[in-house]
Amino acid sequence: MFEEVGTTIDGDMIINVGPQHPATHGVLHLVITLNGETIKKVEPHLGFIHRSIEKMCESLSYRQFIYVTSRMDYLSAHINNHACALCVEKGLQVEIPPRAQVIRVLMDELTRIASHELWWGAMAMDLGAFTPFFHAFRERESINDIMEETCGARLTMNYMVPGGVMQDLHPNFQKRTKEFLQLYKRKIHEYDELVTGNIIFQNRMKNVGYLSAEDAVSYGCSGPAARGSGVSCDIRKIYPYEIYDKLEFDEVLETAGDSFARYMIRIREMQQSIRIIEQLIDNIPEGDFQTKTKAVLKLPKGEFYTRVETARGELGVYIVSEGGTTPYRIKFRSPGFSNLSVLDHIARGSKLGDLVAMMGTLDLVIPDIDR
């Protein structure tokens, strides 16, 4: 009898959110135990788009495997590619020309803004406000146009190669980026008006999904999810790569640890990315965009690990090389996987509607979790 209506012995209702559900932004399957509207347990079931990228990469050469990583966290494809390129460069011990470094950082930051824009719109949509989604896309599209002009694709660019970047910047790049900066500054106050300042929104977000700093570290959270709890974990600051140590930007931190803190982190991180772009856009050094590398790359025997900060948190690329042309084993430590594991912890005891808000603030990208 209990099975018939899907309840447990205690009278709790078990409900499947996903794999196809508007709030999960992809094919995440959550099995939720509910008592009325209150959540007692959240259990994620993964693997609906697991493509075994790690296994695929074992049969691809060091030039080829980078393109696959665009398909992991497709919203920060550049940063994923960057991490892989950095890891291969670490093994090859090549120096990257300064122009390539600046281009890479510029692209990373543009990607970060684009990713946060999309997150902002989707987050508001999860809470029932549809309009911000389209407003966010206006700014995001102009970033995508910049990407399309320089890299040739809007989402899966495959622009970073070991030794630099694939092509030089498009002549229009600086002009278009400045136009984007102006557009962004003209429109940013709307974000406050429509969502951030809205009293309904604040009530939905504040004091919801509390995550303490200790738990954030213990659950392996990174990126905005951990920084919302006051954990300083921005890889760009604490283990700087490329030219991040020479740039002036702040690591955004909030101490409240609730959904609203995680929201504010991302909103203010966009400002910091804008700051970085402003510093670099007029100071792109002349020179090569790529160092000459051999046609067939061979990494020495050993293990190489790089950490970069994607829009979602810390991405680790761990290459184990046997000295051949393909990696022996490759592991992607994806930020989404660890951030998802905390969902059960923070969702217990809150309402079903809040679960959606929490998933929004954790910014889950399912291909990133499944890989």
Added chain:
Amino acid sequence: MWLVAPKTGSVASCPDKTAGENKKRIDQGTNKKGQRITMSNEELKTKITELLPAATFEEGGEWLNINIETKDWLSLAQQLRNDNSLFFDYLFCLTCIDWKTHLTMVYHLSSTQHRHNIVVKSKLDRNNPEIETVAHIWKTAEFHEREVYEMFGVNFLHHPDLRLLILPDGWEGKNPLRKDFEDPINMIKL
């Protein structure tokens, strides 16, 4: 009170905060437990030798690599986590490598307070891989260990919930990331 915004959290203002205020936040956020003392690889080596004399070390990489016996892992993990001068509270990567003759568990540890990193490795028997779980020490290990369990078939002893996470229900025996795995049905040959 519904119409009144709750008090915690920050004010709703988008323009970026001054650097000073942010620096204050950083200090409040992470350094509250004590002074940051980043240990060099040499210091870490001495310290860990004290804790576990049987450990062997591999150097040359960016981080200190520690090879340990499987049976020592649980006690070492507890000490690494709880020792105030080490305080490795952040397990940022947990994975396994199939070397065809044996498996190797690799744990990447970091300390958010002291900002030092180590890598702990432990050899496992390939036919009957077993290691103690650390899910109660670092909670992130729960999901990562489940992933390793299904991908490599490593049995984590005393794991709270060792089930398939990514693979479909009813998947048996075959471990996709092992080197001898072959899927005759879905294999794409080019």
Added chain:
Amino acid sequence: MWSFSNIANNLHEWLSNTFNPTMTLIIEMVLAGVAVIGLFAALGLVLVIMERKVSAWMQIRLGPNRVGPKGMLQSLADTLKLLVKEGLTPNGADKFLFNLAPFIAMIVAMLLMAPIAFAKDFQLWDLNIGVLYVSAVSSLMVISILMAGWSSNNKYSLMGAMRSGAQIVSYELSAGLSVLAVVVMTGSLQVSDIIHSQADGWWIFKGHIPMVIAFVTFIIAVTAETNRAPFDLAEAESELTAGFHTEYSGMKFALFFLAEYVNVFIVCAIGATLFLGGWMPFHIGNWTAFNHVMDYIPSSIWFFGKTFFLIFVIMWFRWTFPRLRIDQLLNLEWKYLLPISMINLLIVTAMAILKWHF
């Protein structure tokens, strides 16, 4: 002058002269029924295209612009699509209740049309307890939603229905209390009396601040009662996929959809009747010349103008605000709106006794 009431009267005279009284009554009833169904269809088409255009413009989009001139026939095409779609009934569903629910939603919406005055002297049934009738019948709406949610054999539907039940029953109270404010001022429950009492000014202007408060409470409460965003918890898309009508498809879904829009129209019509004078033109005290100019605008235009303005406001809410959480929703009603409207009613009563209004 051409007006709805002239047409109705001429028709009535012609019918009375041609047939006997019973026959006349039957024919008039049939005609009224056909007119209501026609109005239903027309309203559905107009409101759907209106909603889509409003949302599109607020979202910096173009909106439907392919079917017909400027996309105006889009909702007709949608209706055709829904008509020919297969209406699925889930396996474990309670078939009878499942199929009955959309019709109950529809019938309730139709019944509510009766006491609404669309133009001067143009009303289906001017019953003496018109306002009471409206609040009584509109609360039947919740039955169809509960029925749909329970019989679908779907947990999302059930949760949506339960949410909706709690929500409609709660907000019924403050909607009723703010309607009572007008009734107290007028001293009558009859719709035509209420409209005639606003000949020298609408209640929202005549009744000082308490009436404005009653109006705002009314708008919030009816937005919640019709399950529109930001109170659309019953169908909260990102939480419950589609709430109580998750399992409905084809024409049965279309009936729910239509009933929602017609309900919006009705509550806005009632709001316009009670607070904005219904078909009564905008009159100011004894400015005879000004009032005379205003009288030249036909009464039906006044009525539909006011109603569609209120509908626009409700759509405007929907496309601006995020959704509330269920506990916040109930808090808002029981801790804020209900006490406010009760105190407000007390003040209005005092005003009515002391004749403080204009």
Added chain:
Amino acid sequence: MFITKYIKDVYNGVKSLLVGMKRTLYYFTHHKEIITQQYPDNRDTLVLPERFKGEVVMPHDENNEHRCTGCQACELACPNGTIKVIFKNELNAEGKKKKAIDKLVYHLELCTMCNLCIEACPSDAIKMAQTFEHSVFDRNELTKILNNPGSKIMDGVE
């Protein structure tokens, strides 16, 4: 004071709602801000950036000559096995047998537009085209032969 604070909070809450409504009303009345691109209608005026990666093509000059030497660099660079080079033996001007490409088979359905083949090509024989409307009813149409029938290698390209 409790009451003044309460009223102030309610005022601020209502104000925040009104501010949002003002913003949506602005866009409701300002249709010039609309950013929709009416795609199939603007096909004639649509300009894609010259670096856009749509599909791999092999440019031929007016004498039906291409630059492909058949070095297989693209085939090796491709991560998905998208490109296959099929050879034939051909007599050159001096009557010697020479290896040349017969067909350069390109599987568009496998291609991820990663640009690695273009980068690998030593003689600039292939490039990315800006076409993007690739949908077809039959999957086999996506397997393309890049060199034109009867085409030859350009003089001077080794």
